[in-house]
Amino acid sequence: MLKKTQGIVLSAIRYKETSIIVKIFTRELGLKSYLVNGVRSQGNKSKTALYQPLTLLDLVVYDKDNGGLQRISEAQLARAHQLIPFDFTRTGLALFITEVISKSIYENYQNESLFDFLHNCIVELDHKEAQLAQFPLVFLLENAIYLGFAPEEALGFLAESRSQPFSPAELTLAENYLSILMQESFSNTVRINKALRQKLLDHLLDFYSQHLDNPGNWKSLAILRQINE
Template sequence: MLVTTQAIVLSKLKYRDNDLIVKCYTQQLGVVSFLLRGVLKSKKGGARTAYFQLLSQLQLTLNYKDNRSLQTLTDVKLNHLYSSLHTHVLKSAIVMFLSEVLSSGLREEEENETLFSYIETTLLWLDVQSEYANFHLLFLLNLTKYLGFYPDIKNSDSRYFNLVEGKFQDTPDNRNTITGEDLGLLKQLLGTTFDDLPTVKINGKQRQSFLNMMLLYFELHLGSFKPPRSLQVFNQVFN
């Protein structure tokens, strides 16, 4: 079945000497992986691989078969040319980090057009911004809405947040209950839009603590989720 769909690149991996395996999140098919044969040995292949930078937004045509783990790509076009995401050092660090989060977190995801639209539009927003130090924090928090474990905002005036239950409460009852600065920032971000992010003023230590808390939240709710390998470098860049 020939399928043309919008796609966002999640990862790419060299396979054998000259092949490339690319994983994308697509609008119509969810997560799809495909094999690009021989692209690393030819001059034309080099031009083709340039399309598959992390989080690039593409239009793909696939010869799709349900029983295949690796699909066959028949055509690729660039859907949007970023102005800064792949050329600005700090934004490139965000791209690398979020691509790992999405590649792990969307592993079992099927078609979800609202989730695809969320990722697509927020990346376009980031591409044109000059203030974005807290972008990844709000991105991850809002992502939980589409993955099914967005915090229950009832009782949000409580003194604790239970990461396992995803809800606010008045007493701590396990080691995965947060309070203090992480709780305060969570409450603030729950009422913040991306355009209002510059009003969120926190230091590097607070940013790193909240990010670690969010990654734990993902681990607790997504059995297959693993912390990004780029986390240490990412924290050094943004702290």
């Protein structure tokens, strides 16, 4: 059956000589794996741009009840990124978002509210005025809400952890800072020192690891550290 849906590309791997298998988080159908034939052939290489991480797509897909690999009938850009592919910081943040989502959801997982949040995050990241230093922290705080394991208050993010890396003075600063981020979201302009911001990022990723099945190492963390140098 053919169905229309919006999609966010998470990953693509090569399959045989000219094809790819692409994972797309769709709004109406959830996370699906699609086989795209011939996309890497000599005359179709420009189509690979459609399947870069965090590309926003309008799709017409074949939806089979028996699961497994699906197929795409039509795919076109829903919104062309203006900055993400050409800015090292934004590209690194895009890889980070992709990794977090890929480790947080599973095949056929469907959550329209999460999809809408991710769509808005991607659009925000592509804006020139985006607050990039705070972006990964805001993303982790709000993403946890849609995944269903976010505490109601900032202190909950700090208290629910296997480790407590903050001094008493840092803990107060961290709680106040997270409270502002939770209230003002991506529009915030608050600043803290880089060392404490990095501690918070490590802490929140540890918090995520406690709530996810087999999260493994966070490969994009090294890229974020390089961005914050």
